[in-house]
Structures are given as structure tokens and as C-alpha cells.
Amino acid sequence: MTVGEAAPDRVVAEKGATVFIAPGGLREHRFSAGARVVSVHFAVDAADGRPLFPALPLIVWPPGEGADGAAQAARRLVQCLRAAHGGSPADALRAQAQLYGFAAAVLDALETTGIDPADRASADPRLETVFADLARAPRAGPLPIARWARLTGLGRSQLDRLCRQYCGESLRARRDAILVARLERALAADTRGIKALAYEHGFIDASHLTRWFRAQSGTTPGAFRRSVTETGFRA
Secondary structure (H helix, E strand, O other), X not given: OEEOOOOOEOOOOOOOOEEEOOOOOEEOOOOOOOOOOOOOOOOOEOOXXXXXXXXXXXXEEOOOOOOHHHHHHHHHHHHHHHHHOOOOHHHHHHHHHXXXXXXXXXXXXXXXXXXXXXXXXXOOHHHHHHHHHHHHOOOOOOOOHHHHHHHXXXXXXXXXXXXXXXXXXXXXXXXXXXXXXXXXXXXXXXXXXXXXXXHHOOOOOXXXXXXXXXXXXXXXXXXXXHHHHHHOOOO
16 A cells, blocks of 8 residues: 555555566555565666655556566576675676566566656656756755745755655755665765765764665665675765
8 A cells, every 4th residue: 555645555566577666655565474575675867856756646557468577587686686696796787687677577567558758748848957956955954945036046845745746755855865866876986984984975973964864765775785895885
């Protein structure tokens, strides 16, 4: 079950079905005893800073109806990630190739349903101004609403409404997603300590960054960095 701004969507998926759940909604899952589930959580942002899959409906493909390729690609990806953990650089590259193949299979499945993620209205120029400001230096803490108001002439509620319209999520959620991605790149490529990265990105201290990063991603900055060091790849 997913709960968005509209009425909840409830579906029952049979054995072998493939389910697509876009970001931005609250979810509740109930599995029958003995169920085996392959789940892949991934995010793709377009060049303008918006997620590629904003506010799409809950989609269920029964077996044989358009998404079997995506399901097979998901299983191959999971198997490859297991091999890549602690493996060689070549294993990491093979896992990355499987990730791209999985994303392509999802796009193919959506097209069979009549959905083209690339076919969407351009974002409001004022919202694009906010995204450009975020891309330069996303920082933790309160959103810089006063600066964005000076840049766009819009208040917080108006900007948040635009963001939900074009991205399917709040301004804070979009800022957090951009900040997580920036931190992940820094942790993978930067040798500086967590304390220095915390200061650069607006956190009070290393503990503040660690708590926030765990809440967003389910792991700590140190564990994330070690996973990249061990495998050379992070999905």
C-alpha cells in the first residue's frame, strides 16, 4: 500500500509479479509466509536536478506482461553485487554494468505501459533557479528560504508546492537527496576525514553528519566509505 497526497493505492501482487513504486509516498508491505522478494532501490536524477520518476502511479506487471526483463535483470544485479562484495575491480565493473542494464530494463517496462519518463513538462524557471543554487553547494540545516525568495520572488509554500508538482516530493526531501549524493561522491573520492566533510557541508560536527547520513541512507559515512574501498562500486 502506498499513501500519497491522493487516496491510498492498494494492490495485491501474485507470484512472479513485478511491482514499480515511485519515490515520495509512504508504503506498507505485507508478505505471505514463505514469500521470496527481490527488491532494488535506486534513484536517477535528470540534468535539471529532478528525479526521473516523479509521482508515477503504483504499477504492477503480472508475469509475462512487460516487466519480466526487468525482474530477470534485478536478479542478475543482486547476484553480481554479491560477487562484487570483496571481489576484484573487474567484479565491481561487472556489477556496475548490471546496474545500468537493470535501469534500462525498467525504462523498457515503463514504455510498454505507455509511460515515458523523459516526456514531461519543463520545470518552472523559478524552481530551476532553486535547483541550480542547490547544485552549487547543498548544505545541511534549515533551507535557505530567504535567499531563494530573493532569487525567485516566491515564498516557502509556493516553492514547496512547485517542487511537489514537478518532483513528487518536498523541497527538503529534494535537498536531502542532492546532499546525500554529494556526500557519497565525497566519501568515495575524498580522503579527508568525516569531521572535515561535516564542516564543509553544514553539519555541526562529525556525529551530526553520521546521525543524518544514517537516517537518510541506512548506513554510516564510515561504513559507506569502507564499502566503496572494498568493492570499488556502490549501488
